[in-house]
Amino acid sequence: MQVPAPFEYERATSVEQAIALRERLGEEARFIAGGHSLLPMMKLRLANPEYLIDINDCTELFYITEDADQIRIGAMTRHRELLDSALLAQHFPIFRDAEKVIADPVVRNRGTLGGSLCQADPSEDLSAVCATLDASCVIKSTTGERVVSMHDFHVGPYETAVGDAEMLTEIRIPLKPNGSSAYEKVERRAGDWAVVSAGAAVWMDGATIAEGRVGLAAVGANTTSIGPVSEILRGATPSEELYQQAGEAAAANCSPQTDQRGTAEYKTHLAMELTKRALRRSVTRANGQEA
Amino acid sequence: MQVTMTVNGNEVSEEIEPRHLLVHFIRDQLGLTGTHWGCDTSNCGTCVVLIDGEPTKSCTTLAAMTGGHEVTTVEGLEVDNVLDPVQEGFMQCHGLQCGFCTPGMMLTARALLDSNPNPSEDVIREAISGQICRCTGYSTIVRSIQWAAEHESAVSIGSPA
Ligand SMILES: Cc1cc2nc3c(=O)[nH]c(=O)nc-3n(C[C@H](O)[C@H](O)[C@H](O)COP(=O)(O)OP(=O)(O)OC[C@H]3O[C@@H](n4cnc5c(N)ncnc54)[C@H](O)[C@@H]3O)c2cc1C
Ligand code: FES
Numbered sequence: 001m002q003v004p005a006p007f008e009y010e011r012a013t014s015v016e017q018a019i020a021l022r023e024r025l026g027e028e029a030r031f032i033a034g035g036h037s038l039l040p041m042m043k044l045r046l047a048n049p050e051y052l053i054d055i056n057d058c059t060e061l062f063y064i065t066e067d068a069d070q071i072r073i074g075a076m077t078r079h080r081e082l083l084d085s086a087l088l089a090q091h092f093p094i095f096r097d098a099e100k101v102i103a104d105p106v107v108r109n110r111g112t113l114g115g116s117l118c119q120a121d122p123s124e125d126l127s128a129v130c131a132t133l134d135a136s137c138v139i140k141s142t143t144g145e146r147v148v149s150m151h152d153f154h155v156g157p158y159e160t161a162v163g164d165a166e167m168l169t170e171i172r173i174p175l176k177p178n179g180s181s182a183y184e185k186v187e188r189r190a191g192d193w194a195v196v197s198a199g200a201a202v203w204m205d206g207a208t209i210a211e212g213r214v215g216l217a218a219v220g221a222n223t224t225s226i227g228p229v230s231e232i233l234r235g236a237t238p239s240e241e242l243y244q245q246a247g248e249a250a251a252a253n254c255s256p257q258t259d260q261r262g263t264a265e266y267k268t269h270l271a272m273e274l275t276k277r278a279l280r281r282s283v284t285r286a287n288g289q290e291a
Numbered sequence: 292m293q294v295t296m297t298v299n300g301n302e303v304s305e306e307i308e309p310r311h312l313l314v315h316f317i318r319d320q321l322g323l324t325g326t327h328w329g330c331d332t333s334n335c336g337t338c339v340v341l342i343d344g345e346p347t348k349s350c351t352t353l354a355a356m357t358g359g360h361e362v363t364t365v366e367g368l369e370v371d372n373v374l375d376p377v378q379e380g381f382m383q384c385h386g387l388q389c390g391f392c393t394p395g396m397m398l399t400a401r402a403l404l405d406s407n408p409n410p411s412e413d414v415i416r417e418a419i420s421g422q423i424c425r426c427t428g429y430s431t432i433v434r435s436i437q438w439a440a441e442h443e444s445a446v447s448i449g450s451p452a
């Protein structure tokens with residue numbers, strides 16, 4: 001039975017305390033949220049922190065709320081709450097689509113939004129969701145807070161903008177009129193990581209797409225949104241040809257690797273096909289027809 | 292470090308190493324070997340226990356993180372020699388063969404019925420989808436849980452059927 005290497009355990013009951021601990025203990029310390037990425041990595045000695053700061057008692061980090069022009073989600077919000085949230089389902093159905101196929105219900109009882117984004121695994125589904133929705137991340141330290149876009153948050157595989165003495169506390173998603181969204185994932189078996197997944201979001205202006213975004217997971221180092229696809233969608237009228245064009249642009253702008261989940265060629269094909277499906281569903285939903 | 296939690300209704304307070312996983316603590320330190328361990332990748336679900344009523348993989352939780360919480364293991368299902376309807380259901384409907392996955396399956400079933408007394412077959416299948424059975428097959432496990440749903444009140448107030 002694999003056990004993590006020795007470390008010291010601290011429990012924080014507030015964000016303030018968590019950040020102060022992090023600052024004091026330095027780069028050898030890590031936060032533990034759901035622990036469902038970190039503990040498996042520690043068992044495999046892929047992570048060897050000297051201190052773990054448990055943030056599960058930071059009750060101020062569990063929420064999903066609506067402000068005037070944005071939805072704010074606390075970093076400790078668990079997968080299950082994202083799946084069950086009526087507020088998210090109403091504004092961003094992409095969350096429910098994705099959460100239904102992230103891991104399994106038992107893992108979803110523990111894993112968190114903040115942990116998912118901070119893990120920054122290229123196959124992470126919620127990073128793709130947040131990139132698709134143009135979310136931004138609130139990062140706190142003892143000296144204040146800063147807000148960074150998903151684009152700047154994701155520095156590289158397993159690497160984020162969160163510094164050694166900082167904490168991700170909140171994810172903000174802008175609310176814009178006449179929008180909808182969808183998520184499509186292909187996995188080898190129920191509960192597995194994506195072979196490829198695609199998120200799409202559109203905001204309509206009458207019969208045309210005012211703005212559209214697509215984010216992919218598991219197709220290369222980055223899960224940020226794909227700029228060239230947004231350019232194709234801006235001001236365009238939805239049609240099968242448009243989805244095809246957008247799908248081709250998505251496929252051309254990713255760099256999947258051949259691995260045990262599939263060949264690079266197959267994954268490139270999926271990037272195109274799943275982009276098309278997610279866009280089609282987003283537009284259908286934005287037009288008030290459930291898809 | 293010292294950790295204090297409630298396990299099957301009893302308060303326990305023990306000296307642990309911070310790196311101890313909850314599954315070790317339960318099996319090796321408390322001697323409750325009904326909770327099984329089957330993988331190092333958090334995939335099999337045989338280690339599922341309830342923490343504050345929620346199914347959790349005890350191989351992917353630190354004992355230290357569980358301090359102050361309530362844990363229910365399979366040993367906690369039977370009360371005063373009366374089996375939980377879920378246990379009775381697994382017996383009646385042949386919900387197990389080797390029994391390796393059974394503790395986790397039954398605890399997830401218990402949590403499901405606590406929040407949804409009348410789950411559809413799809414809901415049952417979804418609830419146990421994080422847990423692997425390699426010998427019984429899922430159909431009889433689903434039937435066992437349906438049996439429990441139908442006999443919930445009858446068994447828990449009376450004697451075993
Ligand atoms: C069997 C299994 C299947 C899975 N399948 C999928 C899947 O299909 N798709 C998918 O997307 N994910 C999947 N996951 C991952 C799951 O979603 C994890 O829960 C998630 O990636 C990490 O969340 P966590 O809260 O457990 O983070 P933790 O493991 O606690 O933390 C992850 C990292 O983030 C850091 N961290 C956590 N919170 C903060 C914070 N607030 N500020 C700064 N740093 C922080 C930690 O220090 C650590 O480095 C799976 C996991 C398992 C075990
Ligand atoms: S032992 Fe396999 S999931 Fe916990």
Ligand code: FES
Pocket residue numbers: 386387388389390391392393423424425426427428
């Ligand atoms: S009864 Fe043998 S693994 Fe399920």
